[in-house]
Amino acid sequence: MSTDASPTPAVDGASAVPGTPDPALLEELVAANRILSDHGVLDAYGHISARDPVSSRHYWISRSMAPALVGAADIIACDLDNNPVRPGETRLFFERVIHGEIYQARPDVMAVLHNHSPSLIPFCNSDTRLRPMVGSAAFLGEGAPVFDIRTVDDEGDLNICNVAQAKGMAQALGQHGLVLLRGHGAVAVGDSIRQVVRRAIIAESNAKQQMQAALLGPVHFLTESEIEYAKRQKPKDPDRAWRLWKQRAIGGNV
Amino acid sequence: MSTDASPTPAVDGASAVPGTPDPALLEELVAANRILSDHGVLDAYGHISARDPVSSRHYWISRSMAPALVGAADIIACDLDNNPVRPGETRLFFERVIHGEIYQARPDVMAVLHNHSPSLIPFCNSDTRLRPMVGSAAFLGEGAPVFDIRTVDDEGDLNICNVAQAKGMAQALGQHGLVLLRGHGAVAVGDSIRQVVRRAIIAESNAKQQMQAALLGPVHFLTESEIEYAKRQKPKDPDRAWRLWKQRAIGGNV
Amino acid sequence: MSTDASPTPAVDGASAVPGTPDPALLEELVAANRILSDHGVLDAYGHISARDPVSSRHYWISRSMAPALVGAADIIACDLDNNPVRPGETRLFFERVIHGEIYQARPDVMAVLHNHSPSLIPFCNSDTRLRPMVGSAAFLGEGAPVFDIRTVDDEGDLNICNVAQAKGMAQALGQHGLVLLRGHGAVAVGDSIRQVVRRAIIAESNAKQQMQAALLGPVHFLTESEIEYAKRQKPKDPDRAWRLWKQRAIGGNV
Amino acid sequence: MSTDASPTPAVDGASAVPGTPDPALLEELVAANRILSDHGVLDAYGHISARDPVSSRHYWISRSMAPALVGAADIIACDLDNNPVRPGETRLFFERVIHGEIYQARPDVMAVLHNHSPSLIPFCNSDTRLRPMVGSAAFLGEGAPVFDIRTVDDEGDLNICNVAQAKGMAQALGQHGLVLLRGHGAVAVGDSIRQVVRRAIIAESNAKQQMQAALLGPVHFLTESEIEYAKRQKPKDPDRAWRLWKQRAIGGNV
DSSP states (O other), X not given: OOOSSSOOOOOOTTSOOXXXXXXXXXXXXXXXXXXXXXXXXXXXXXXXXXXXSSOTTEEEEEOSSOGGGOOGGGEEEEETTSOBSSTTOOOOOTTTHHHHHHHHHOTTOOEEEEEOOGGGHHHHTBSSOOOOSSGGGXXXXXXXXXXXXXXXXXXXXXXXXXXXXXHHHHHHHTTOSEEEETTTEEEEEESSHHHHHHHHHHHHHHHHHHHHHGGGSSOOOOOHHHHHHHHHSOOSSHHHHHHHHHHHHHOSOO | OOOSSSOOOOOOTTSOOOOSOOHHHHHHHHHHHHHHHHTTSSOSSOEEEEEOSSOTTEEEEEOSSOGGGOOGGGEEEEETTSOBSSTTOOOOOTTTHHHHHHHHHOTTOOEEEEEOOGGGHHHHTSSSOOOOSSGGGGGGTTOOOEEXXXXXXXXXXXXXXXXXXXXXXXXXXXXXXXXXXXTTEEEEEESSHHHHHHHHHHHHHHHHHHHXXXXXXXXXXXXXXXXXXXXXXXXXXXXXXXXXHHHHHHOSOO | OOOSSSOOOOOOTTSOOOOSOOHHHHHHHHHHHHHHHHTTSSOSSOEEEEEOSSOTTEEEEEOSSOGGGOOGGGEEEEETTSOBSSTTOOOOOTTTHHHHHHHHHOTTOOEEEEEOOGGGHHHHTBSSOOOOSSGGGGGGTTOXXXXXXXXXXXXXXXXXXXXXXXXXHHHHHTTOSEEEETXXXXXXXXXXXXXXXXXXHHHHHHHHHHHHHGGGSSBOOOOHHHHHXXXXXXXXXXXXXXXXXXXXXXXXXX | OOOSSSOOOOOOTTSOOOXXXXXXXXXXXXXXXXXXXXXXXXXXXXXXXXXXXXXXXXXXXXXXXXXXXXXXXXXXXXXXXXXXXXXXXXXXXXXXXXXXXXXXXXXXOOEEEEEOOXXXXXHHTBSSOOOOXXXXXXXXXXOOOEEOGGGTOOSSOOSOOSHHHHHHHXXXXXXXXXXXXXXXXXXXXXXXXXXXXXXXXXXXXXXXXXXXHHTTSSBOOOOHXXXXXXXXXXXXXXXXXXXXXXXXXXXXXX
């Protein structure tokens, strides 16, 4: 990853550099930024990206700005070393290394979100694991892993700024759908923009409900059999929620 | 219940097939969908139905869509085997079997709601029962029952998709006004659309208050005498809340 | 108190029957209804009244309706036996006996509110008393009293519908500013409409903060000396909050 | 500090009396008032000030009013003895002594906020200290100090009204970024208006998350090394949040 001051054009033998961006993909990413802001899953910080559907070694992400304000013209392409394709780009998220490293480690992943969802923070700083309360949260499995940056280095920075830290985070993520970051936030992944948006919104509500349930005594989570079943299933009507969320966040007919 | 792909017209000897829908009933169902969405009792998922007032073996429910977006034209009739009256309907809720089985088991029930109300989920996954904090929640009785789908089958699916599962749920509901579904949500019933809406909104606030009360030490719930008294009474002015809720959800004069 | 169906005109030798209502008083009561609704301290139920400033044996209250929808034309006069001054009024709150009994028992009280403020309900059903966290809540004293209607009768009705119940409630209130009602809600009193609105809003936030504080361990409340000091003081700028709340609830310049 | 009734013009040999106010500074203060109100960090009470960038012995603050309603014309200059520069000003915050004493004790401080942020109150009345959950809250250090006004006098007033009380508070603040006030609220300081706004918003969310985390068992806070690292760093893009918050609070392009 080059520094923000002197970005280097991507040189990538394995796949073509993306040319004209796909308007539908950009619109989907804009909607994702707005929906996640509307749900309070993103605030002024955090970022969502999508792997280019043709050139698998590139991804699309907004310039450094508040997600609620992102428009299609703010979205740029980076290679998997997190260098912008177009020379001269400077307003870049310094934690974008999260995205490149996950796309390298997880060929199945088509979208990545880094955020600081309010109800997830308590689980980042606890020995109690975030576990699924309902079927739609089954992607949390036996409990979301927590990445402790001190396993990579102990300089005191909690942000994921370099390749070693991002590799450590990707290793903690493993084959899970979401990894919590101690003292920091979370990273969610999915096979599409819509899946990662859905996972982030469900993780937030599940976390809140799990904390409330702790007030009532021991909590019964999904069984192993229920987790396995849900993972095998496709959601029956995944676009139903997307349409509602998009209308609420953006308005108009969708 | 036929599959979504090839619906079968209802053949129902016991009652007439509903012809032209009653505009007032449809308007009431639309309002219920909007009010429950406005209160956060319904989100993108869940559904409310009303038994046909003339043809007791039919009920009205929206096509599969987010409740907040439902209009009168989206509401269709099904028989108590959950087959749509009009041939060719395909966009149906796969969990509509909940409605037909309850209307069969409970002749007194005129409206059914299935939802995933956020403050109810902790009680779905706890040994602590949801109990009435105030008189308007007396329909919760000595505690809402919890249906565990594993009492029917243990394949790992938490959704209520077939007749056996729905019969199990209806049995757990018994003569109660609301049944919780482990790892899933809730089903509320009533003698009218307005009563079921009222019950769902009160259940949500009661659940939140019961969890908060647990922070303060032992909780004193309604006494048996108070529960019995409240069940015998009609609410003094049930339409007062409905008018307010409808104005907030839809606007205009009501 | 006559029944709703056949109201009796007030015959009150001790003070003149109020004639033309004071427009400023009505406007203040309308604002109070809107402000309390806007804060979630009132929902579809509950009512606020003001003693007539000239005829001390009469009070003003809206007809039975959702507080958020009250306008000046909806406000009527009742005597302290809770009979409407104008013959033929029928849409009356059945719990208005609360108001008359308090005005009789507490000559200092100029405004009365009955509500079901969400964060107060847990304290209605707990042995933990609601106590002041900050100076503005000092009116809660050493802890708000809780009225248990079973001390009057044990028929199972939690509502305050007759004089005996209201007298019991007024006795529990004593010289306090607020009394909680077991399994029901609260009644707040004050020397003006603005004071009772202020107390109800502060009671709600104080209750929420006290429950949260319980999560952190033992809670330190105001000392006896601080409670006494605050009771002796007038609020420095009581209209500052009123102006803000009114603008938010009603809009326009205030 | 003169009384509100007879303000005295400032006589300050050490620095020039500010003449024409800086429009950019006033706009920044107006935005801060609106943003903090929009976040619920300020309600009808509380106040934010900024030290004059040229005349270090003067600061700017609104007249006594709800922060949400403040405009540029409502902002006046005071000297560090809290006397208004312009003779005849009477609508002043009686707790403005907080500002003058901090500017005297802390030459590094350029902005001061006094508020009653809802999630901070529980920590004001607890032995559990408010500690950083995430890197952006590292300014809370090993735990925010709590000022108990009884260490100065025990007359029962919780407000900070005189120099002795304000000096006690400033001593408790020490070199911290925020001090809690027992039974009252908080005071936050910063090297700019934007930093103090940022700290107040983060303190509120951190407090809420710390209370929720307590539900899950022992809480892991930032390590000493992480606190020290964060204190050495400048935030990477501090204006990103400001732009978003300002647009939400005020609207228009920012």
